[in-house]
Amino acid sequence: MKEFKPVKEGKVREIYDNGDSLIMVATDRISAFDVILKNKVVKKGTVLTQMSRFWFDYTKDIVSNHMISVDVKDMPEFFRQPQFDGNSMMCRKLTMLPIECIVRGYITGSGWKSYQENETVCGIRLPAGLKECDKLPEPIYTPSTKAEIGDHDENINFEKSIEVLEKQFPGHGEEYATAIRDNTIALYKKCADYALTRGIIIADTKFEFGLDENGRVVIGDEMLTPDSSRFWPLEGYEHGHDQPSFDKQFVRNWLKANPDSDYNLPQEIIDKTIAKYLEAYELLTGSKLQ
Ligand SMILES: Nc1ncnc2c1ncn2[C@@H]1O[C@H](COP(=O)(O)OP(=O)(O)O)[C@@H](O)[C@H]1O
Ligand SMILES: [Mg+2]
DSSP states (O other), rough: OOOOOOOOEOOOOOEEEEHHHHHHEEOOOEEETTTOSSSTTTTTHHHHHHHHHHHHHTTTTTOOEEEEEEGGSOOOOOOOOOOGGGTTEEEEEEEEEEEEEEEEEEEOOHHHHHHHSEEEEEEEEEEETTTOEEEEEEEEEEOOOOOOOTTTTOOOOOOHHHHHHHHHHHOOOOHHHHHHHHHHHHHHHHHHHHHHTEEEEEEEEEEEEOOOOTTTTTESSSSSSSTTEEESEEEEEEEETTOOOOHHHHHHHHHHOOOTTTTTOHHHHHHHHHHHHHHHHHHHHHOOOO
16 A cells, blocks of 8 residues: 655645645644644544535535545545545645635724724725724725745735736736636625525635646635634624634633643533534534534
């Protein structure tokens, strides 16, 4: 049996090179306040992978995606082991575009900070009088460039995204920049509207796109998971203050109350967190996790 080693190990995901395809594995690691906790959240990886799978299927009429299969039977033998079952996605290898496509439907986080200073977010002027976590009149596209490891991603405006893409893909900057912006807004609208009917507010999210072997723009990476998005419970939503995170609220609250814990959480908090991930999955997809 051929052994595989990850070509990339992120905080939460591992990526394996399989020739023409990649295998992206979501682990059960969980981070909070940018630190990886000592605990594993059993089944979190499966929830995340299956959630991406759901959204890729749900949006394939808008833009095609990199998903080939989430069935380990379609993958090399090495992946037919319990630790890969359900949490692995075989994907088409893309030439990734160096832009993080962020879309915000609500004003929160760094956007709220910036708005309080000058009523703009990433150079986009917003109406006066917004309260924290208010819904925006229209979702806004606020791209950033992927920073080198260690640096913070840099916010850019749409014009700058054309420039960045033009540099790497001469003659295609405007075409790609427009395609990823328009897809980002269309995807967010369709999915956030749907999530709302299921009791979840998707406040903002990040997509990544790449080019397939025919030079077509395709969506890659993960899609609309709690790791790439802000999910808020619709129940209890109220503007004027920060909202609880759908998935990580128990973890964050406990860490704040126990600053000396060294990121080792009681099982009770982990169990409650697993339950939230499963709840999000079931609400969004309308079915139980297999
Ligand atoms: N289909 C794909 N083909 C090639 N690279 C991809 C594809 N989908 C996602 N990627 C890339 O895989 C990497 C995933 O790594 P990740 O764990 O998210 O860490 P980071 O975002 O910090 O680079 C990202 O660089 C992403 O752009
Ligand atoms: Mg990433």
